[in-house]
Amino acid sequence: MIHNIIRNLIYFFVFVLIQVLFLNHIYFLRMATPFLYIYFLLKLPVGMSRGYVLIFSFLTGLVIDSFANTPGMHTAACTLAGFLRDPLIRFFMGKDLPEGIYPSFRTFGYGGFLRYTLSFVVIHHMALFLIESFSLYEPLYLLLRILGSLCMTTLLICIVEAFNISPQKSGEKQ
Amino acid sequence: MRKLLDFLVRKRHWFLFILLEIISFVLIYQNSAYQRSVWISSANVVTGHVASLSASITSYLNLREINKTLTERNGELEMQLLTLQNQMDKIYADSLSFAGFAPDSTEQHAFRFTMAKVVNNSVTHLSNYITIDKGTKDGITPDMGVVSDQGVVGIVSHVSRNFSVILPLLNPKYRLSCKVLGSNYFGSLRWNGRDARFAQLEELARHVEFQKGDTIVTSGYSSIFPPGIIVGTITDFKKQHDDNFYSLDVALATHFDTLTNVRILMNSKQDEQLRLEEEAMGNDT
Numbered sequence: 001m002i003h004n005i006i007r008n009l010i011y012f013f014v015f016v017l018i019q020v021l022f023l024n025h026i027y028f029l030r031m032a033t034p035f036l037y038i039y040f041l042l043k044l045p046v047g048m049s050r051g052y053v054l055i056f057s058f059l060t061g062l063v064i065d066s067f068a069n070t071p072g073m074h075t076a077a078c079t080l081a082g083f084l085r086d087p088l089i090r091f092f093m094g095k096d097l098p099e100g101i102y103p104s105f106r107t108f109g110y111g112g113f114l115r116y117t118l119s120f121v122v123i124h125h126m127a128l129f130l131i132e133s134f135s136l137y138e139p140l141y142l143l144l145r146i147l148g149s150l151c152m153t154t155l156l157i158c159i160v161e162a163f164n165i166s167p168q169k170s171g172e173k174q
Numbered sequence: 175m176r177k178l179l180d181f182l183v184r185k186r187h188w189f190l191f192i193l194l195e196i197i198s199f200v201l202i203y204q205n206s207a208y209q210r211s212v213w214i215s216s217a218n219v220v221t222g223h224v225a226s227l228s229a230s231i232t233s234y235l236n237l238r239e240i241n242k243t244l245t246e247r248n249g250e251l252e253m254q255l256l257t258l259q260n261q262m263d264k265i266y267a268d269s270l271s272f273a274g275f276a277p278d279s280t281e282q283h284a285f286r287f288t289m290a291k292v293v294n295n296s297v298t299h300l301s302n303y304i305t306i307d308k309g310t311k312d313g314i315t316p317d318m319g320v321v322s323d324q325g326v327v328g329i330v331s332h333v334s335r336n337f338s339v340i341l342p343l344l345n346p347k348y349r350l351s352c353k354v355l356g357s358n359y360f361g362s363l364r365w366n367g368r369d370a371r372f373a374q375l376e377e378l379a380r381h382v383e384f385q386k387g388d389t390i391v392t393s394g395y396s397s398i399f400p401p402g403i404i405v406g407t408i409t410d411f412k413k414q415h416d417d418n419f420y421s422l423d424v425a426l427a428t429h430f431d432t433l434t435n436v437r438i439l440m441n442s443k444q445d446e447q448l449r450l451e452e453e454a455m456g457n458d459t
Contacts, residue, residue, distance in 0.1 A: 021228050027298030030369060050187035058194045065201075066221050068296070069303035069339060072201030079198060083191045131202060132300050141368070 015040045020067035032148030036156045037064055038124055041082055042117060047099035050086050057082025077127035084123055092116050105161055121153050222337040225294035226307055239432050247323045285400050287437040288312060297344055297370040297430045304340040306436060314338050319398040319439040325427030326405045327436050329398055343373055344430055351396055352405050355389040357382055370430050375422040384408060390424050397447040
């Protein structure tokens with residue numbers, strides 16, 4: 001239990017810091033910004049109560065918002081994605097997953113994790129960019145931005161996940 | 175009743191979800207208002223300090239660039255000084271009765287400025303903001319103009335004790351009243367969210383004469399900027415859809431992606447002007 005909390009806290013700080021210090025300044029071809037911080041939400045243990053997942057998503061969004069000066073935008077998008085996390089896992093992986101495992105390439109399989117990640121990122125990015133477009137609406141540009149960011153975020157998550165696989169094997173005592 | 179309670183408990187995450195989404199949307203709409211609270215922004219204590227820490231590390235990276243602009247600026251000012259000195263010398267030599275330049279001591283220049291360091295900056299978002307390391311402690315208040323040594327940057331949008339957040343030209347929420355240097359027709363400059371190097375000057379009357387490469391300066395019609403501060407140069411123009419106005423592409427003079435030092439303009443007469451304008455508008459209704 002304590003191991004879980006510490007692990008989640010470390011994930012939170014590391015990915016939020018990476019996001020606000022480096023990734024927020026990336027703007028590939030003036031279109032795409034990766035939002036790696038949702039990796040933290042992706043990796044919350046399966047079977048965590050939906051209330052907690054919601055609160056974590058909300059807080060993460062709030063922290064990112066306060067660094068990026070965009071009150072509410074990331075918060076709303078993260079809350080929505082966090083809310084749909086459980087149904088997504090159940091949809092892709094079925095109901096009979098052991099409680100407490102972390103979503104990863106190993107536990108979900110490559111295809112399963114990729115589908116789960118992709119749909120989570122799609123929900124988050126759609127919400128985020130649609131909210132952002134309240135202040136400036138250009139459909140084509142919006143679509144390009146969503147697609148660009150989607151590719152970058154998913155790619156980054158897969159890279160991080162690929163490097164993350166070995167410490168997990170030794171870290172999980174089950 | 176029991177069933178209802180059961181249902182509510184079972185679906186409690188739905189209510190939590192709706193509550194949290196409502197909070198987020200309240201934040202979003204508050205944000206659309208011009209002034210907003212400081213606590214969810216990069217001007218609060220934690221975010222401000224993290225940002226200034228990372229800025230103090232990264233500021234070493236473009237010291238060379240800064241050095242170059244400062245040297246250039248220095249050279250320019252030195253040239254001006256030389257010309258002025260030349261003129262002074264001429265006047266001295268010309269007339270025996272010249273008693274020196276004695277400015278009127280009761281007249282004071284309306285604008286003063288403070289230097290500040292940029293601690294957080296973005297050019298990548300749709301709505302960009304800049305955080306600087308001066309706040310109410312140093313006499314900064316909202317609605318002050320901000321310039322760099324290259325040109326206009328933006329205006330102060332909100333302020334905490336040690337930090338302030340600037341609404342730069344690179345934010346579609348901000349419109350700056352500008353004119354083409356040499357003519358007095360003005361239009362409003364707005365960023366379209368695409369390229370951090372260009373902004374669009376709209377609502378410029380169609381009969382105004384200008385050429386590509388002409389300089390765009392502040393009009394001085396707001397109390398925020400004095401007239402004549404460089405904003406950028408014209409790179410392209412086209413007719414707006416209603417055909418009576420031009421829309422110009424303006425290459426911004428300020429390089430926002432390498433911004434490290436800015437100056438905040440304090441207009442000591444701003445209050446007076448605003449009050450007078452409000453009074454005049456109040457009389458209308």
